[in-house]
Every structure is written in structure tokens, then in C-alpha cells.
Amino acid sequence: MKQAMLKSPNICHIEWDQRKQTISSKLQRNIGFMNKQNLLPQNDIHRRIIHLDMDAFYASVETQRNPELKNKALVIGQDPRNNGGHGVVATCNYVARKYGVHSAMPAIKAVKLIPKSELVFVRPDFKKYRSVSAKIHSFMHEITDKVESIALDEAYLDVTHNKLGQNLAVQVAIGLQRRIRTELGLNSSFGVSYNKFLAKMGSEYAKPFGRTVILPYEAKQFLGMQKIEKFPGVGPKTQEQLHEMGIYTGADLQKVADFVLIKKFKKMGYFLAQHAHGIDLRPVIADSDTNRKSIGMERTYEPAIYTRDEALTHIRHYCKHLEDELKKRNFFAQTVVIKVRDNDFDTVTKRRKLTKPSNSQYDYYDSARELFDKTSNFLEKGIRLIGVTVTDFKKDEYQTINLFDY
Numbered sequence: 480m481k482q483a484m485l486k487s488p489n490i491c492h493i494e495w496d497q498r499k500q501t502i503s504s505k506l507q508r509n510i511g512f513m514n515k516q517n518l519l520p521q522n523d524i525h526r527r528i529i530h531l532d533m534d535a536f537y538a539s540v541e542t543q544r545n546p547e548l549k550n551k552a553l554v555i556g557q558d559p560r561n562n563g564g565h566g567v568v569a570t571c572n573y574v575a576r577k578y579g580v581h582s583a584m585p586a587i588k589a590v591k592l593i594p595k596s597e598l599v600f601v602r603p604d605f606k607k608y609r610s611v612s613a614k615i616h617s618f619m620h621e622i623t624d625k626v627e628s629i630a631l632d633e634a635y636l637d638v639t640h641n642k643l644g645q646n647l648a649v650q651v652a653i654g655l656q657r658r659i660r661t662e663l664g665l666n667s668s669f670g671v672s673y674n675k676f677l678a679k680m681g682s683e684y685a686k687p688f689g690r691t692v693i694l695p696y697e698a699k700q701f702l703g704m705q706k707i708e709k710f711p712g713v714g715p716k717t718q719e720q721l722h723e724m725g726i727y728t729g730a731d732l733q734k735v736a737d738f739v740l741i742k743k744f745k746k747m748g749y750f751l752a753q754h755a756h757g758i759d760l761r762p763v764i765a766d767s768d769t770n771r772k773s774i775g776m777e778r779t780y781e782p783a784i785y786t787r788d789e790a791l792t793h794i795r796h797y798c799k800h801l802e803d804e805l806k807k808r809n810f811f812a813q814t815v816v817i818k819v820r821d822n823d824f825d826t827v828t829k830r831r832k833l834t835k836p837s838n839s840q841y842d843y844y845d846s847a848r849e850l851f852d853k854t855s856n857f858l859e860k861g862i863r864l865i866g867v868t869v870t871d872f873k874k875d876e877y878q879t880i881n882l883f884d885y
């Protein structure tokens with residue numbers, strides 16, 4: 480770890496100037512109608528996102544606890560020699576990685592690759608890792624509550640607006656990395672950029688103890704340098720297909736027309752085309768938000784409502800609003816609930832489960848209308864309050880593609 484500290488931090492760039500970023504947004508608004516040149520959504524370069532990834536997390540926690548392990552090839556997992564050859568590598572330190580060992584590899588393979596004198600197996604202690612992770616998260620929450628955890632050792636932070644009032648996202652990231660280092664004795668890497676996948680590619684880029692900033696105007700060049708398998712979602716099969724098309728790097732990918740990628744790889748191709756041009760509109764979804772149980776909207780009416788048409792107009796409006804809120808979070812809801820109150824303060828709630836999770840206002844509205852019609856006796860007395868809530872959330876890793884949007 481000391482060695483990593485000695486390495487001078489790899490800050491590629493300085494922070495971008497917010498004033499300069501607004502210029503292109505008007506231009507961008509004019510692009511985007513359906514034609515073969517541009518099937519992609521308008522980019523958003525105004526956010527500042529950090530991807531923080533702990534370096535060999537479990538192994539580093541173990542070394543912190545027992546410094547003698549430092550120069551050993553440390554593998555976290557059960558020793559297959561005591562175990563009938565079973566087990567996988569949960570993770571390993573950088574010494575073990577030099578021998579070609581990596582996470583998810585059969586542990587028996589690590590035994591073959593690493594000289595006996597250097598190899599040490601340590602059983603994972605998830606309770607300990609969770610408690611260290613909670614400390615790291617508490618540091619993050621002093622910066623922003625827009626923290627999306629991907630794993631115990633990995634999270635996105637949206638620091639566009641942050642509690643420190645710090646405009647320079649790279650300074651926020653350096654502060655966090657330093658604090659984790661001084662208070663917990665652990666190293667991490669970060670990437671800073673204007674969207675999630677670039678931030679993640681950044682943290683990957685200079686690992687371990689890496690610091691990478693990718694500015695909007697550099698994204699295309701940075702992506703051009705990357706091998707195709709570094710792009711999110713490109714597995715061995717897609718990689719092979721891309722190689723057959725003569726695509727080996729991001730630069731090769733950037734030359735391919737969007738519709739060619741979409742035609743060949745469908746949804747996957749659509750994201751690949753976006754990524755090639757540095758587009759990723761997924762928001763950072765705060766962990767507190769994912770744990771949210773429902774999103775709803777309700778309003779009281781004075782004077783009361785006496786007609787079905789008027790009530791349904793409001794309900795339709797709520798459903799549109801709910802669709803927007805769910806799309807912002809990449810959520811899908813499977814249950815719709817309505818609440819109706821009349822002039823006598825009689826209140827009823829009714830719920831309906833959709834056949835599948837949805838983020839469409841039309842699905843919500845169809846259910847809400849049916850539920851409302853079961854309460855139509857309320858109209859006689861006059862309706863004082865209407866509420867629509869969606870619940871039973873599912874989260875999608877990527878936005879759904881709806882080509883009719885274009």
C-alpha cells in the first residue's frame with residue numbers, strides 16, 4: 480500500500496468551467512429528431528459525478544488488520560487444499576493479481592499460479608467488511624445524500640450540488656480519497672465525469688490509487704482510446720461480434736452509424752451507440768430513494784368535484800407526473816393505489832396490481848380509472864381529495880428503449 484502511495488497521483492485534468500458548459504445546451508436541443516444520423520438522446524454534460532471504488536477492498540481490510548500479510552499473495556476465500564478443491568476467489572490483493580489471479584476464479588487455480596511460500600488464504604469476514612463500508616458511506620454522506628451504492632466497496636456520488644459547497648468535483652473526490660486513507664488506512668480510486676459510465680471507466684483507468692477526471696470535451700478522445708471490452712455491457716459474445724465487424728476500440732465504434740448498432744444489437748446497440756458518444760443519462764439514484772416504498776401525489780379540492788370527467792382529468796395529470804418521477808429514478812412500479820375523500824370526510828383507498836412493473840402513465844391511468852369508477856358514489860357528495868400513489872418498485876439498470884419517443 481505504501482508503494483501505491485508513493486506513486487504520484489494521476490490527475491489527468493483540471494476541473495471544467497461551469498459557465499462554458501451551458502453554451503452547447505441550446506445547440507443540443509435542436510438535434511434529436513428521428514433521422515439516420517441521430518437516433519440518440521440529447522447529451523447532458525452538466526452533472527458532476529464521482530465513481531469511487533476501493534482497491535482490493537476485502538484484501539486491504541485484512542492487511543490493515545494483519546500487516547504481516549502485506550507482502551504476501553493474499554487471496555480472500557476458502558483454502559481449496561483443506562476443502563476438497565472447492566471454492567472461488569472472492570478477491571485478492573495486488574501481489575496475487577500479478578500472478579494472474581482475479582475475483583471469481585476457482586481457488587484451486589490460484590494454488591497453481593502462486594508459489595506456495597507466498598500464498599495466503601484468508602476466509603472472508605463480511606461482517607467486518609460491512610462495518611468498514613458503513614464508515615466509508617458515512618464519509619460520503621457528509622458530502623451528499625445522492626450516494627448510490629453498487630457494492631460494499633463501490634459507489635456513485637452526484638456532487639453537482641454538495642454539502643461542502645465545493646464546485647470542483649475533483650477536490651471533493653480527492654478529499655474523500657484522503658479521508659478514507661488517513662482514517663481507515665485504505666486506498667481507493669476514483670473517476671470524475673459528467674455521467675456514471677465515464678466516471679466508472681475513469682476509476683478503472685488509473686487503478687490502484689487512481690485519480691482520473693474526464694471533462695466533457697475530452698470524453699470522445701478518452702473513449703476512443705478504450706478497448707471495446709472496457710465498455711459497459713460488452714461481454715465475450717458481443718466482443719466477438721464487434722471484432723467481426725472490425726471494431727476493436729472506442730474510436731472504431733464511434734465511426735459506426737447509430738442505426739447500424741441498433742439494428743444489429745437492438746437495445747444493447749442503442750446503449751453502445753450512446754456510450755460511444757459519451758452519453759449516459761442514468762441518474763445517480765440515492766440509496767435512500769431505492770428504499771423508498773412509494774411515490775404519490777394528492778391534492779384537496781375546494782370547491783369539491785362533482786363530475787367524473789373532472790376527476791379523471793386530475794388523475795391523468797397525476798399519472799403523467801408519476802411517470803416523470805419514476806423515469807427520473809429508473810424505477811418501475813407494479814401497484815397503483817388511489818385515495819378518494821368526499822365532503823363527509825369518508826375516505827377510501829383502493830389498490831390494483833399491474834400484470835408487470837411499469838413506468839408508463841397510461842398503465843397507471845388505466846388502473847387508476849378503473850379503481851376510481853369503483854368509488855363513483857363519492858361523486859354524489861362531492862370529492863374533496865384525490866390521490867394516486869404507485870408502489871411495489873423494481874429498479875432497472877438501464878432506461879427502456881422506446882423508439883416511438885424519437
Ligand SMILES: [Mg+2]
Binds near residue numbers: 532534535536632
Ligand atoms: Mg473495488
